[in-house]
Amino acid sequence: MKTISTLAVAFTYVGTIVGAGFASGQEIKKYFTDYGVYGIASYCIAAVLIFLLGKKIMLMCRKNNINSYDKLISLLSGNIFGKLFDFFITIFLIGTLTTMSAGMGTILNQVFSIPIWFGNLVLMLFSIIIVKKGINEISKINIFIVPILILVTIIISGTSCDGFEVSLVKSASAVKSLFSMILYVAYNIIMSISILPALALSANEKSIKRGTMLAGIIIAFLGLLMSFALLTNYDIIQNVEIPLAVIADKYVGFYIVTFILEVFSTAVSSLYGVYTRVNKKNKMLYIISLCAYCFSLFGFSNLVTYLYGIMGVIGIFMIGILIKGDYR
Structure with missing residues (x-):
């Protein structure tokens, strides 16, 4: 397998985390913006933790030749708890795929009046195609997508910050903001282990360290x-x-394209994680994709609120295990 670069590591990690929830603004709003200035401070901490935990996971996978998240969980948690975590994480990844599909349907419906069911289906079909091509293809896609995301975010957000003030959020709480930050980091770490093991085996140690740091930045x-x-x-x-x-506003066309690309990136990462979990069996890939598609009709905002919150709690336990110490 060809060794991937620092940029490939960074952009693939970013592309996995930055999906429909982030690109829509819904995720940042719910977990940080709603807490005003406390949310801004919490987000800085979150970015540092995402860098440190991502680096630790990748180095651990590389050292122990781990290529899928179920093997990583078994190493971290043992057989009993490992099976329990494995089950919940698999459900979460399928749920994330579902959320990305719902996000695609929502934006296409909101902007072009395309039926939600059709937008959801298109994402699912393209995700299946890319997942079957493997980790190198996924990395190439993210090297293309993430720079576009950076540019469009700078343009849209940068031109929308006139008259910035934090007093608009009246009910901000430092304690609630901190807990929200922990949930955010936790579910993103759960999300990222769908792709980090395979990514780690395709990169050298220097690329892992530099790539995860760049991703955090x-x-x-x-x-x-x-x-x-x-x-x-x-x-x-x-x-x-x-x-x-x-x-x-006037950049909505660029935003829509970026949103669609980021939704696609995270959907692919989620599906790839589950695909490696079922030992790359195509029949299971199709069954899982069909189930995710059906549940995606539940609605984008509801999925972001409830699914990510529940899995964030489970992710907290995983972070505790990671911080506890090094594993052989």
Whole structure:
């Protein structure tokens, strides 16, 4: 297998985390913007933790030749707890795939009046095609997608921050903001282990260390810029499903393309994780994709709120195990 570069590691890691929830502004709003200045401080901590935990996971996988998340969980948790975590993480990845599908349907319906069921289906079919091509193809896609995300986020958020103030959020709480940050990091770590093991075996140690650090910097920059933009426009975005689309204004066309690409990237990562879990059996790939598609009709905003919150709690236990110490 060809060794991938620092940029490939960074952009694939970012592309896995930055999906429909992030690109829509819904994720940043719920977990950080709603807490005002406390949310901004919490997000800085979150970006650092995502870098450190991602690096540790990848180095651990490389050292122990681990290529799928079930083997990583078994190493971390043992057989009994490992099987339990394995089950919940598999469900979460399928749920994330479901959420990405719902996000695609929502944006296409909102902008082009395309039926939600059709938008969901298109994402699922393209995800299956890419997943079957393997980790190198996934990395190539993210090297293309993430720079576009960075550019568009700078343009949209940067031009929406006039008159920035944090007093718009009246009920901000430091304690609640901290807990929200922990949940955010936890479910993103759960999300990332769908792709990090395979990524780790395709990169050398230097690329892993530099790549995860670069990923943390990119995530911090994008999230903070978006937070400032959302806070500035909090009165008009607090009750909408896709906040960033509301403030995109004349750049809405560029935003829609970026949103679709990021949704696709995270959907592919989620499906790839489950695909490796079932030992790359095509029949199971199709069954899982069909189930995810059916549940995606439940609605994007509801899935972001409930699914990610529940899995964030489970992710906290996984982070505790990672922080506990090094494993052989």
